[in-house]
Amino acid sequence: MPVHRLPDGHGVERFRKRAKTLLRHVRAEVPEALGLVAEFHPRPPRALRLSDAQLVTARMYGFASWPRLREHLATVERYSRSPHLVGPSPEEPEEFLRLACLTYGADHPGRTGETGPLAARRPWLRTANVFTMAATGSADALAAALAADPGAARAQGGPFGWEPLLYLTYARLDTPGEYVRAARLLLAHGADPNAGYLWDGLPSPFTALTGALGGGEGDQPAHPRGLELARLLLEAGADPNDGQALYNLGLGGSFSDDTVHLRLLLEFGLGRGEGGPWHARLGPALPSPRQMLRDELATAALRGGPRRARLLLAHGAEVDGLGGHPAYGGRTPRELALLNGHTEIAEILAAAGASAELDETEAFIAACMRADAGAVAGFGPEPLARALVRSPGLIGEAAGGRRPAAVRLLAGLGFDVNHLRRSTPLHTAAWNDDVETARTLVELGADPSIRDTEHDATPLGWAEHGGRHRVAAYLRDLG
Template sequence: MTNRLPENPSLGHLKNEAKQLLRGVRAGESRALATAGGWHPGELSELRLAGAQLVVARKYGFTSWPRLRAHLAMVDEFARRPHEVGPSADSATEFLRLACLTYHAPASTETAARLLAAHPRIADASVWTMAAVGDAAGMARAVAADPASAQAHGGPFGWEPLLYLTYSRVTQSDAVGTVRVLLAAGADPNAGYLPEGLAPPFTALTGALGGGELGQPPHPRGLELARVLLRAGADANDGQALYNRGLLSDDTGYLELLLEFGLGRGDGGPWRARLGQVQDSPARMLKNTVLTVALRGQAGRMRCLLAHGAPADVKGDGHPSFGGHTALELALLGGHTEVARLLTDAGASGTLRGLDVAEAAIMRGDREQVEQLLSADPGLARQILTRRRDLLINAAEYGRVPAVRLACALGFDVNARLPSTALHKAARAGHLPMVRALLELGADRLVRDHDYDATPLEWARSAGQAKVVELLSR
């Protein structure tokens, strides 16, 4: 199995990796020999630097060192790190920094709006600020005077105007009109960047559809913008858009739109051509969408996928979230009975065994079956507690109140951090009954997660879950 390139990959770092591998092989180090033996076609006793470079290239999924070098040159062109950009003394630059999503923290749109109100000339300071505020008339004048400006890179993040428009979350005058102006002037509907130099890309389509781990809001006219971009040639096989929007509630509008415009079909567009095997193929992207929807128990999305001909009988093949399970098995494991029924009716296959049977019973809140399983195998509870440590957290994320109560009765720690707690997940999801149940069961509202060092209240606030914020603030 190939490895993923590290963040901000550099040719110098990979050259050093090849040299270290070569030294390790010549010194007889077991790890180096195992790595080289897995990827080198010849005798290791004859390994030279070129051979070590081939091993490194193959380790990261490339057929040759020159192909890896070409990939790194492409990465260098498209890599951006917007979350690392600091404050600026220039008001227009600072406005753009605050107004746009960077996916490492919520956009500071209120601060950006106040800055714009204090300095209204920011709005027409550049094509990038005109894009961020959706000034269609101003943009039309700008691109008429300089057509190349429709694709110019600039502003704090080195983005094209189309990205500032779709990632901005301040109030915009005419977002759809501005997109049409830019596209007519030659803007690339597949414009995007590689965060930290890694795939999948964050495209204009990604920005329009919004979502993500911090509950980032979709663009107010996201579906309209997405349709305009797709009609202009944006590729519907957008892995980051699927991931980000998939974390929001079980809506289907974005999914129906992507399926209409070719999700799961075609060659993957320009980003697949640039990234090759680093980017999932359209068929794999669609399969993983089915698996993800089954994992999360999103019945509306599963109906949508199956109605559009998506395959039902699919199996995870490497992604740790899927664990080698079929879509039906994932639905059963999560206690998602409606999704399991939809998949079964569509011809999906799958069978649960061992601990999976007990986990599925807990997730359904089926106390009777759990008691029967424990009676037949008294050591089962200890196995579940040690080998399925995230079960309670998953149940909280899916809103399974009976499952959470049953898991706590079996001895699961309601405040376990892996790396966040059950209360963090429920707070971000805005699931009030779950939040109340967790507090009743002893959840600590002040505990901080390991990733963001934030409390459940802060998670709820960043996700815009006002009712949960009110409850946790009492």
């Protein structure tokens, strides 16, 4: 029986109200409510009580009982942090840490650089407390502090209520520190290698490993000693099935076919085991290790990573396994590769026995995305007409995949080069720092003055905000 996705950021009172609403609808004989009871109650009673409605509500979201759901929500509340919402502090050590660390919501370029002048004026901040010692990699001072108080290695504090290990792995400072030595000291004194928090209550934990590897929707940088710290954490017992780290370097943010982080995680057991302590805490809210491998292969197919695809297949990824994120659309990896013009990956998957079923319009779209003008011409006008209705933003997808030849072909077929949903294709090329695609779009009539619907910014604004210097220079030259 398919379960519903647990809504993000809601406490137990929200679910109590849902159970009461369900009870009320069942008593009113609303068909949808009766269907839920039939599907999710193990022994539907003749007269539903509130406890039955609570059981159905829990099972709808993958929990065996109402107490299990309440326990999960209490766990989410316990570990929830919102570092991006923490405002400036008059306490200088707190303010130093607030500016020094990635928060995944307020990480505009140059923000962590603001710590430089502050530290220059107040050099004592580096060793003000165990949290600043960790963030700055001040290993000698940290060794003395931990010798005096070993429990400080697991203390929670600072502006974000984090443990020292999190301040260390999320810090992004220009001045070098002895970060690996400092991390060893913390781990030797009992720091949890699986330390983490739930960003704004979302169920995917941002762990110390996540912080070390970086990445994400803002293309946050890795820690300057990121891979060394990641290996140290894994050797100390960090679980390699880290869904947020995988998302940050895969589906989220800009994509590269680099496999270094995947090789490291696979070496320590990615895709195997029970999922570690976070899976024990959060249960059905997190994907299984096996599902994480499916998601990674789907990401490689969707975004164009042949090296990743080969590596994942060599480590047992299911060739037709479906990714769980809505971005995959319930497609097999080979279908995703075909629909996004990634011919090499489609061939790799086909050689491994992958399947794909595309209707005529989808096959037409696949030909467009691989810029196969001959194949496109062979379809005739009807698939084009259907594609224009079904996928009006196809040029944006081609731009996001860095496919200028496909952009040119699609524009010639009548797809709108300025199609605006959340943003335009030129916004996408600007965020990718993709000058070739941006130039192609402009030559085809893309308007660089159009503003996106979320931030009210032009493509140049996106490029400047994201530090995309090459495409920013090109767009400025347009005047």
